Amino acid sequence: MTSEPRRDDAPAPLVYARGLVKRFGDFVAVDHVDFEIERGESFGFLGPNGAGKTSTMRMISCMSPVSEGTLRVLGMDPATDGTKIRSRIGLVPQEDTLDLELTVLDNLMIYGRYFDLPKQVIRERAMQLLEFTQLTDRAKDKVEPLSGGMKRRLTIARSLVSNPELLILDEPTTGLDPQARHLLWDRLYGLKQQGVTQVITTHYMEEAEQLCDRLVVMDHGTFAAHGTPRQLIDRYSTKEVVELRFLSGEHERVAKDLDGLADRIEILPDRLLLYTADGDETLAEVHRRGLVPESALVRRSTLEDVFLRLTGRTLVD
Amino acid sequence: MTELSPETPGMGHLQQGRMPLWLRPVGYYAYSYKRTWRASITTSFLYPVLYLAAMGVGLGSLINHHVHNVDHVTYLDFIAPGLLAATAMQIASNESMYPVMAAIKWLKTYFAMLASPLRVDDLLLGHLTWVVIRLTMVSSIYLLIMALFGVVLSPFAVLALPAAILTGLAFAAPISAFAASQENDTGFATLQRLILVPMFLFSGVFFPVSQLPEWMRVVAYCLPLYHGVDLCRTLVLGQLRWGGDVFDVVYLVVLVVVGYLLGRMTYHRRLIV
Numbered sequence: 011m012t013s014e015p016r017r018d019d020a021p022a023p024l025v026y027a028r029g030l031v032k033r034f035g036d037f038v039a040v041d042h043v044d045f046e047i048e049r050g051e052s053f054g055f056l057g058p059n060g061a062g063k064t065s066t067m068r069m070i071s072c073m074s075p076v077s078e079g080t081l082r083v084l085g086m087d088p089a090t091d092g093t094k095i096r097s098r099i100g101l102v103p104q105e106d107t108l109d110l111e112l113t114v115l116d117n118l119m120i121y122g123r124y125f126d127l128p129k130q131v132i133r134e135r136a137m138q139l140l141e142f143t144q145l146t147d148r149a150k151d152k153v154e155p156l157s158g159g160m161k162r163r164l165t166i167a168r169s170l171v172s173n174p175e176l177l178i179l180d181e182p183t184t185g186l187d188p189q190a191r192h193l194l195w196d197r198l199y200g201l202k203q204q205g206v207t208q209v210i211t212t213h214y215m216e217e218a219e220q221l222c223d224r225l226v227v228m229d230h231g232t233f234a235a236h237g238t239p240r241q242l243i244d245r246y247s248t249k250e251v252v253e254l255r256f257l258s259g260e261h262e263r264v265a266k267d268l269d270g271l272a273d274r275i276e277i278l279p280d281r282l283l284l285y286t287a288d289g290d291e292t293l294a295e296v297h298r299r300g301l302v303p304e305s306a307l308v309r310r311s312t313l314e315d316v317f318l319r320l321t322g323r324t325l326v327d
Numbered sequence: 328m329t330e331l332s333p334e335t336p337g338m339g340h341l342q343q344g345r346m347p348l349w350l351r352p353v354g355y356y357a358y359s360y361k362r363t364w365r366a367s368i369t370t371s372f373l374y375p376v377l378y379l380a381a382m383g384v385g386l387g388s389l390i391n392h393h394v395h396n397v398d399h400v401t402y403l404d405f406i407a408p409g410l411l412a413a414t415a416m417q418i419a420s421n422e423s424m425y426p427v428m429a430a431i432k433w434l435k436t437y438f439a440m441l442a443s444p445l446r447v448d449d450l451l452l453g454h455l456t457w458v459v460i461r462l463t464m465v466s467s468i469y470l471l472i473m474a475l476f477g478v479v480l481s482p483f484a485v486l487a488l489p490a491a492i493l494t495g496l497a498f499a500a501p502i503s504a505f506a507a508s509q510e511n512d513t514g515f516a517t518l519q520r521l522i523l524v525p526m527f528l529f530s531g532v533f534f535p536v537s538q539l540p541e542w543m544r545v546v547a548y549c550l551p552l553y554h555g556v557d558l559c560r561t562l563v564l565g566q567l568r569w570g571g572d573v574f575d576v577v578y579l580v581v582l583v584v585v586g587y588l589l590g591r592m593t594y595h596r597r598l599i600v
Contacts (some may be wrong), residue, residue: 034600071442073438073441073442073599074599074600075599092446093348093444093445093446094444096442096443096444097340097343097443097444098337098339098340101442103438103442105435107434107435107436107438107439107442108439109355109359109434109436109439110434111359111362111434112358112359112362116358119358120354120355120358121439121443123351123354123355124351124352124354124355124440124443124444124445125339125340125343125443125444126343126344126345126346126351127339127342127343127344128342128344131342135334168439169442171339172339172340172343172443173334173336173337173338173339173340173342174337174339174340175336175337175340176337201336204336205336205337206336206337207337
């Protein structure tokens with residue numbers, strides 16, 4: 011982000027991008043973005059599928075060449091120092107690349123050898139990581155029959171075998187059930203407390219709120235906004251939201267009757283969103299106007315609301 | 328909350344060794360091989376024994392009875408080094424078709440490797456290194472069994488081991504390049520049926536190419552396996568013809584180099600986007 015100029019004595023950012031572009035033929039996946047990721051923070055890329063998050067991640071992890079612009083990771087250029095950079099980062103790709111026919115432990119052992127770590131070091135760290143990701147009981151089992159959540163945890167464990175400075179997580183919890191997701195969030199929070207810098211992409215606003223110190227909202231290859239989750243909500247949404255459901259097909263008509271009740275009204279196919287400072291007061295006013303919704307809910311604003319405001323679309327279609 | 332480790336986070340790279348990057352994938356192949364080595368070793372012993380018994384001794388007794396010898400040696404002595412080269416071709420081809428497709432598409436092993444310090448060229452070189460290791464294992468066993476069957480080995484027979492490895496590599500390199508360019512595995516069956524099997528039959532493994540009609544002989548001389556068979560046979564039997572053998576080596580080395588360069592191209596195109 012082009013926030014304020016860097017001071018010379020500030021520590022160099024772990025990741026630095028200026029005018030970063032990724033093209034696939036004529037398609038521009040990432041369109042001139044600027045950002046900096048500082049040591050120790052959790053930095054999020056929030057956006058819907060196809061926003062350019064994964065392309066950005068793949069450039070940072072030196073697996074995909076930069077089409078245009080400047081990218082520095084750990085102070086080095088991915089174009090010339092890919093091997094050095096990758097020896098210091100851990101990658102959790104969107105799709106698991108585990109060897110399904112090998113055991114859980116062997117997957118970790120093998121991965122450690124790509125980094126040429128001493129066998130004893132890999133083994134000790136693997137046992138700790140299996141403990142950390144709650145997979146110790148499955149150490150000797152093949153990967154194939156494990157649940158999606160377990161495979162994801164193993165992928166995360168594997169990315170940590172090399173004890174990296176920077177952990178890159180591309181949609182770490184997509185497709186997991188809520189329980190598995192909460193366990194993963196807990197583990198990632200633990201890592202952050204131990205000082206591991208994290209870059210996370212997600213299309214779950216709840217995940218971004220839980221995990222990220224700072225984030226960018228990405229859409230069509232560009233950044234629609236950036237800041238802390240709190241800042242983004244303050245800037246782009248109201249304190250509270252009233253969600254109203256009427257009989258289907260009535261939302262457009264009812265919206266007219268609600269005119270002036272809220273700072274802003276969003277009409278979604280299944281509900282109306284009223285953005286307001288005081289949700290209870292707004293809801294009371296709805297009732298005073300003689301409107302009787304099928305259901306009503308007052309809640310705090312979330313990043314989902316920010317995203318809706320910025321792009322006119324919901325995150326998960 | 329389980330503490331991860333007493334180590335300083337992010338200092339892992341300080342413990343990393345200096346093993347050449349292209350050698351590192353071999354660790355993976357060795358681990359995977361642990362799963363299947365029993366079956367693989369059995370086949371490595373069994374096939375040469377069966378082939379040498381059936382073709383060399385069985386069919387050989389009939390042939391020796393009628394024509395006394397083939398190219399001045401017994402049929403067993405004739406066919407054994409030919410089968411050595413053909414086996415090298417088979418092993419190397421098998422290792423370079425489905426396993427390469429699996430590493431790209433089914434198991435995505437290559438993508439796991441690319442997230443580590445390894446580069447695309449290291450994946451290709453690592454794969455070919457593993458093929459060399461497999462060829463060394465299988466060809467050594469084959470030579471041993473040849474000796475047990477009483478095939479007359481010249482002192483040059485020790486060179487048949489590198490010759491068989493070279494023969495295998497001449498297939499492994501271009502076939503890996505081909506595999507990395509394929510979207511699915513249907514091309515492998517075609518390669519097997521239309522190229523590898525006919526080559527196995529007409530490259531002088533079972534009968535001297537001189538028995539073929541003139542035009543087929545010319546075709547046979549162009550086949551890579553013919554040169555692998557010729558090289559292995561002349562070394563095993565000690566019938567070296569310097570010009571011919573040097574040409575065999577050059578031909579096979581050119582295939583390895585061209586295949587490797589093509590492989591770099593197809594691997595890069597497939598794995599770096």
